[in-house]
Amino acid sequence: MKFKRILLTLFLSIGLTGVSIAGAYDDWTDDVVCMWLDMRPTNAGYKAEVQKRGIGCEGGKAVAGAAQTNKTTSTTKKTTTSQRASSSVDKEIKIYDVAFSPEVLEELLNLVVIPTDYDFSKHQLTKNNKDIGCRFRMPRIIYDVVEEGQIEGWNISEGDINIKDSNVEFGNYAHWRMGGLSTDPSYFKDEVNLRLTENGHIVGKMAFFLLTTSPGELPRNPQYPILTEHKRSTPIDLSKIDKVNAKLYIDVEDWAGAVMYVSSCKYQ
Amino acid sequence: MPKLNLTRREFLKVSGASLFLAGLPLPGFTKDKPPGTISVIMLEGGMDGLTAVPPFGDPNLFKMRKSLTPDNYLKLNSFFGLHPSFQYFSGLMAKNNASIVHATNFPYTARSHFEGQNLMQGGGLSPFSETSGWLGRSLELAELPGRSLSLDMPLVLRGTDRNDNFYPASIRGSSNLKTKLIDMISMFHSKEGSSVFKKVSNKSTQKDSIVPRDPASLAKYAGKAMSQEGGPLSSVIKVTQFDTHSNQGADEFGAHGKLLKLVDEIIAGYREGLGDAWDNSIILTLTEFGRTVKENGTWGTEHGYGSAGLLAGGAITKSRVISKWPGLAENEQFEKRDLMSTIDYRSVCAACIEKSLGLDHDLIADKVFFTPKLPRVYDYIFS
Numbered sequence: 001m002k003f004k005r006i007l008l009t010l011f012l013s014i015g016l017t018g019v020s021i022a023g024a025y026d027d028w029t030d031d032v033v034c035m036w037l038d039m040r041p042t043n044a045g046y047k048a049e050v051q052k053r054g055i056g057c058e059g060g061k062a063v064a065g066a067a068q069t070n071k072t073t074s075t076t077k078k079t080t081t082s083q084r085a086s087s088s089v090d091k092e093i094k095i096y097d098v099a100f101s102p103e104v105l106e107e108l109l110n111l112v113v114i115p116t117d118y119d120f121s122k123h124q125l126t127k128n129n130k131d132i133g134c135r136f137r138m139p140r141i142i143y144d145v146v147e148e149g150q151i152e153g154w155n156i157s158e159g160d161i162n163i164k165d166s167n168v169e170f171g172n173y174a175h176w177r178m179g180g181l182s183t184d185p186s187y188f189k190d191e192v193n194l195r196l197t198e199n200g201h202i203v204g205k206m207a208f209f210l211l212t213t214s215p216g217e218l219p220r221n222p223q224y225p226i227l228t229e230h231k232r233s234t235p236i237d238l239s240k241i242d243k244v245n246a247k248l249y250i251d252v253e254d255w256a257g258a259v260m261y262v263s264s265c266k267y268q
Numbered sequence: 269m270p271k272l273n274l275t276r277r278e279f280l281k282v283s284g285a286s287l288f289l290a291g292l293p294l295p296g297f298t299k300d301k302p303p304g305t306i307s308v309i310m311l312e313g314g315m316d317g318l319t320a321v322p323p324f325g326d327p328n329l330f331k332m333r334k335s336l337t338p339d340n341y342l343k344l345n346s347f348f349g350l351h352p353s354f355q356y357f358s359g360l361m362a363k364n365n366a367s368i369v370h371a372t373n374f375p376y377t378a379r380s381h382f383e384g385q386n387l388m389q390g391g392g393l394s395p396f397s398e399t400s401g402w403l404g405r406s407l408e409l410a411e412l413p414g415r416s417l418s419l420d421m422p423l424v425l426r427g428t429d430r431n432d433n434f435y436p437a438s439i440r441g442s443s444n445l446k447t448k449l450i451d452m453i454s455m456f457h458s459k460e461g462s463s464v465f466k467k468v469s470n471k472s473t474q475k476d477s478i479v480p481r482d483p484a485s486l487a488k489y490a491g492k493a494m495s496q497e498g499g500p501l502s503s504v505i506k507v508t509q510f511d512t513h514s515n516q517g518a519d520e521f522g523a524h525g526k527l528l529k530l531v532d533e534i535i536a537g538y539r540e541g542l543g544d545a546w547d548n549s550i551i552l553t554l555t556e557f558g559r560t561v562k563e564n565g566t567w568g569t570e571h572g573y574g575s576a577g578l579l580a581g582g583a584i585t586k587s588r589v590i591s592k593w594p595g596l597a598e599n600e601q602f603e604k605r606d607l608m609s610t611i612d613y614r615s616v617c618a619a620c621i622e623k624s625l626g627l628d629h630d631l632i633a634d635k636v637f638f639t640p641k642l643p644r645v646y647d648y649i650f651s
Contacts, residue, residue, distance in 0.1 A: 034394070041397040047638070050393045054641040056375045057394040063375055088643045093611060095648060096589040098344045098361055108342075111359030114540050181480070186492070190543065219480045 030062030125166035131268035180213025200235025304548035313510030317576030353528035379571035384556025389424035400427030491541020514566035547582035574609035
């Protein structure tokens with residue numbers, strides 16, 4: 001009797017072990033697993049089973065991996081189970097190299113420009129080899145009323161400006177007073193591409209804020225006017241460093257622009 | 269009570285009109301600097317891959333899509349062309365900084381916007397099975413928080429409680445509200461709730477609340493933020509209204525063409541903003557499904573399956589079109605109507621995560637996309 005009990009216990013425990021080793025969903029087809037996942041999408045058991053089987057589910061039905069084409073499925077299935085998942089590379093994918101003729105290539109490359117890109121080759125740049133620091137202020141000029149324009153009585157930007165070789169850069173004190181994005185100092189640092197010409201004009205492109213943005217108003221993007229050798233400008237005369245009093249006109253729009261006054265220059 | 273008469277399609281159009289950008293991390297939050305940045309442009313409504321990247325080498329293209337294929341496409345090679353709206357993108361292709369994966373998508377064929385959009389963001393095994401997104405889970409795995417610039421946290425970024433969201437609406441100028449009100453409200457809340465209000469209060473006065481809201485400017489802003497030391501590592505921008513059932517148009521002035529132009533401007537915005545950080549960046553598009561191969565009776569297309577994915581960034585060093593072209597003949601189409609998807613786009617996403625966040629493909633396949641056998645396409649894109 002005792003021996004029979006031991007046998008029964010042994011038999012039952014083997015049976016139970018067998019059940020615990022076999023997964024709860026092992027006898028379910030892929031479609032059945034997906035059907036249940038579709039009905040209970042957050043169920044951790046169904047999700048784990050789908051993950052374990054490496055199948056995808058759509059509309060309650062199983063789909064194998066990506067493309068659901070017979071080709072892809074067979075390719076994926078070719079990967080042996082002993083390999084890492086990462087070695088599952090679809091070898092039927094083809095690379096179509098991009099090939100442009102030299103003319104098209106040149107044209108396309110010219111399309112990738114940033115707003116401050118400027119070709120200085122048409123200018124004779126100055127050969128100044130000293131570091132020069134100056135002050136600047138920039139009131140707006142309005143052309144609405146009189147043709148030659150009216151210079152406003154306040155500065156839209158002001159601060160310091162540095163000239164080294166022909167490079168013109170704004171200093172740490174340079175700032176816009178137009179609110180909105182203009183309060184971000186990076187515009188005076190990162191979005192300026194200016195040079196000084198031999199005859200004392202500042203040329204190139206820079207981020208420019210012509211309009212004020214009030215608090216709460218939608219910020220406006222900067223404009224990128226081209227600074228040229230303006231015929232009305234009084235250029236920077238570096239030969240008389242202590243007497244620099246330049247007045248550089250900047251055209252931005254038909255109705256308005258700015259005048260940049262550069263003065264108080266010193267060798268750094 | 270007034271009745272709101274809004275059809276499902278109108279709802280999609282209205283709700284999809286908003287744009288958001290995501291993934292601006294909290295300064296100093298980043299644990300280790302990963303290899304690069306990853307930006308996602310979600311194209312909602314179903315972008316037509318056959319219009320965006322016309323496979324003119326397939327003899328069936330012009331037979332089936334007379335009014336949908338632009339005449340002035342750019343020939344990329346002997347088989348694929350590029351829509352004329354992609355001016356900037358074509359320049360990036362010339363610079364070997366952009367690629368295209370064609371006949372691809374997430375494994376979803378039921379053609380529902382809601383399900384498809386959920387799946388492309390969630391990256392789960394079926395729609396609505398995940399409460400987090402594939403990018404959020406990736407950031408969590410890499411132990412890197414993101415920050416969302418939107419009223420809601422987009423699903424694609426959910427997955428780590430260290431993520432934060434933000435919307436560019438400055439209340440700093442409102443003298444009545446200011447931060448006092450928020451501070452007062454926080455006093456009446458528990459410690460945990462109070463900290464949330466404190467966060468809100470801080471946000472309302474921070475400088476980066478000044479952001480223009482057009483998508484190209486948002487992209488530039490995101491790029492600029494991502495280029496900063498300790499800046500964000502990921503961002504998401506959404507473009508909607510690709511659901512062109514009628515008058516889809518072929519060229520850059522058509523409904524689809526204008527949206528593709530917007531995508532082009534967003535990519536240009538990213539390039540501009542990223543500056544030197546461009547070299548380690550990757551930008552990829554997502555769409556919930558492609559559109560039918562044949563045009564319908566109203567010069568548009570219906571919801572389909574396979575589409576094209578656009579990839580750009582300095583992390584790409586050789587421009588190419590990557591495809592296992594299934595063909596456009598009726599017997600080659602999915603259910604005799606759609607472009608077949610022959611490349612799982614999750615693999616493309618996985619490759620971009622691997623490149624930008626430095627995670628192992630097996631880990632991404634298993635923990636992000638729950639598909640351990642997900643094929644690896646990294647070498648096709650980045651080698």
